[in-house]
Amino acid sequence: MTETPTSSHFKENAHAALHDAPLQKALQHVRVNFIDKRAKAVARLPEFEALRDSARDIKDHTLANLDLYIEAYEARVVAAGGHVHYAMTAKDGVDIVLKLCHERGAKAVTKGKSMIAEEMGLNAALEAAGIDPIETDLGEYIIQLRGEAPSHIIAPAVHLNKEQVEADFRRVHRDLPSDRDLSQPVQLLTEARGILRDKFLSADIGVTGANFLIAETGTSIIVTNEGNGDLTQILPKVHIVLASLEKIVPTLEDASQLLRVLARSATGQDMSVYTTLSTGPRRPGDPDGPEEYHVILIDNGRSSMLGGDFEDMLRCIRCGACMNxxxxxxxxxxxAYGSVYPGPMGAVLTPSLIGVEEGGQLPNASTFCGRCEAVCPVRIPLPNMMRHWREREFERHLSPKAMRYGIGFWAFFAKRPTLYRLSTNVAMRALHWLGRAKGRFASLPFAGGWTRYRDLPAPQGATFQSQWRAKSGSVH
Amino acid sequence: MSAREEILANIRRSLGVTGAEAPRRMAVDDRLAQARSGIIPQRGQGDQAARVATFKDEAERAQASVVEVETAADAPGEIARFLRDSNLPATLRMGDDPRLAAMPWSATALDTAHGASDGHDLNAVSAAFAAIAESGTLALVSGPDNPTTLNFLPDNHFVVVAASDIVGDYESVWRKLRGGYGKGAMPRTVNFITGPSRSADIEQTLLLGAHGPRRLHIVIVKGA
Incomplete structure (x- = not known):
């Protein structure tokens, strides 16, 4: 991990986030833009729902035969002159990258945006080895300057406002005139473009992730809007692709189905600007392109998720629609999620990656409204899987004592209907009598979490069950 | 045990398989060999005139500019006009693609250069392998005559595409690639390009020209 995960402090993190004014201002963009753009793109494509089924089925088929597709993919990469490396853990993956860098005397490594690289903590490892990692996606570049982790899987700097970016650029880009105007986003973009252009041209190795790996052809696909991923992989002598196992799909046709749902779900574009298919290194006579092409296939917990409660999570194509x-x-x-992957997909994936002891709070960060599942392009049942994690957290006695005793107390009555009816009848009548003056409570024992922010309405006196019985009786 | 063997063994243990099951092998081999198409949107389908019209609409939605010319001989004049009208220098870099080499560049005032870009070119032109009506996407392939750097380093990218190479969907491009390179083989790089480079990383404000070209101008050649 880039930083030590703070997922176990989700409650404290969330509390701080709610009182962070610049963050709240920045988050307004997420609430409006992403949802609106996706809805418009989906409305323009009558086949969208059928494509979601198709995308789900392709992923399920591939996962059920993943061993065989990995073998087929590897054979094709090798036939095209590339190399495939295998890493059981994130650390093994880092070691392979470092070895490739050291053998080639690399000093500077440009990087396309890659969530698996975040999972591996690659930047910190490169820095510790005396190698300069340069993030080239604009959002990733900004958060690298700030020493932060991405706050969104496709919009890493979505938590920031332009004034914050301006301050960072002034702090770091010291060679530029201090009286330059950086008040508009376009000026910030132009400055970053100029600075990164030189870095692209002088890097020794380029590292990218992969959106898909094609077993049929041994091809890696990256999808970007900026073009930074392409400059990262065509200019240096060596291109290293980092990919977790589940990125494999069988054929180019299968990739097309997934591409049709990916950009629409992510940014509301029909297609991202650049979808690039790379197969092996530079060919004889080619005027440009990398001389070496390496793929590092990383497991880091994936193979253990197959065949279990969380296998469906491996369908995820990292579009970000669930968090949007x-x-x-x-x-x-x-x-606030304190892990590499935030939002609903992060709440499900994180406990798989770092353990339910560390990440067990995240599946509780849900209202179970179901919007994530409703928009997921590969139809991952995210709320159900969060429920699975909550059950495991409860079974392993990891949830807070007050909650455990509270649920135990409630369960005692719920399993005894007569006692339950009797006690709720008494309690409702008592609360009704106590609150008769105002019709609401400004404070109440055991309900401080509620009454701190709003009043609790006083019950009407009769329970729902007794009202229901009375009503049914009058009808029949 | 190597990491490769360990990962494959772990996958097989989780899936409850050995990897030697004949029906699984057959299913996988069949899927890779057949490469069947899935759902193809209606949007890009139709005859050539319909495909060209849809391609133009979709490419413009993605902020590319599109112009149709009658013959390949008209393409250099159109590019010279665009540069003049945009107050841009009359320079142009290109690869050695025979389709471009056959065009009358000397009839324009353009100062042309050949080969890969080192990052100091303002303008470049490429010839497209195909274009896709469905999403207004260009398909460019790398090779000795087609440097990939031209697609990304210059500020202004021109792409010439024959109307007859505008297909309905991505699947048609895969078929065309298999026809040219053989089943299972690919050019080193296939670039699908839909509009000019952009970023919305700062406050979700969409800005063109992030790292790649700020402008994408597509010239469709109607006649062969």
Missing amino acids: HCPIYHAVGGH
């Missing part, structure tokens, strides 16, 4: 539509993400942003 999540009321919790809208309220607290991505950093």
